[in-house]
Amino acid sequence: MFGGKMENRTLMSVLEAEEAYKKFLKSSRGIFGFNFKKKENLKSFSEIQKEENAYNSVNLGIKEVSLDKIVGSVEKYADFDKNFVPKNNVVKQRWINIYIGYTSDSMLPTVILYKIKDNYYVYDGNHRVSVAKFLNFATIEAQVEEFLPTKDTKDKVIYRENMIFEKETGLSDIFLLEPIKYKYLKEEIESYKNLLDKRKNENMNLKEVAKNWYINVFLPIKMMLSENEIIKNYEGNPDDVFLFF
Incomplete structure (x- = not known):
């Protein structure tokens, strides 16, 4: 049956x-x-x-x-x-x-x-x-x-730096127009990590810190800039503006 x-x-x-x-x-x-x-x-x-x-x-x-x-x-x-x-x-x-x-x-x-x-x-x-x-x-x-890609046009270098940045931080939604800026941004996250490590008295995981930084630092500042006259006439990538602040 x-x-x-x-x-x-x-x-x-x-x-x-x-x-x-x-x-x-x-x-x-x-x-x-x-x-x-x-x-x-x-x-x-x-x-x-x-x-x-x-x-x-x-x-x-x-x-x-x-x-x-x-x-x-x-x-x-x-x-x-x-x-x-x-x-x-x-x-x-x-x-x-x-x-x-x-x-x-x-x-x-x-x-x-x-x-x-x-x-x-x-x-x-x-x-x-x-x-x-x-x-x-x-x-x-x-x-x-x-x-x-290994042919070093600027676009490919930017792409490669973006990939390395994503692999190290876990952040995939940030796009910068200058390769060196990924290095600066990672340094920002590492400084934020040092601050949290001291505050919590522990050695936090970089990807965990990067997610915290993205939500509590990067996005609020990006939102503030997007609502401000500062960025309205800016012709470049809005993510790049963050590094000026």
Whole structure:
């Protein structure tokens, strides 16, 4: 009796997954089910890596990554379009299995992403990302390896300094237009840490202090400046103004 119910439930899950797969494929087609435009592939990680000369990497650990920022793949970029809709039936069975896993709350492995600048590329988990896109997830948990551009244009130096600053402080919402300013800002946080260490008579974690500083020092001052005439005519990045104060 129970075996029959289990078989029926499994069959229903498979049928639901197959319908979801068909619906996802249909979503990439135009009016009347036809799309006369050539489907755009995902970006190839190796091509972007070569363009950016980004061969040195650092492990960022587990991150919640916006699905909108996943734009390519390391190996499967020809199997999906730019929205991770499958382009052929080779991936169908794997896609269906992943769909059943997601909708039955099964524990699926964390995807592995490679990052260059602000974009991510799937190393492992293309089907998981595809199904997550279909299910309208906003983010996905991922193990992230960041590859750093080494051609030293100013933009790339700023990007690299921003990445180092984020890794050391845990702060990801501060953007400065001069690379050296990240050093100055970190010194501000370290001074704040020394103050708190003395006040609490303990050696606090820098990332914990940075979060405290961001909420209680940086944001209030930034808000005050944004409401003041001082910043209204300033043409640069508002975050840079903080360092003048």
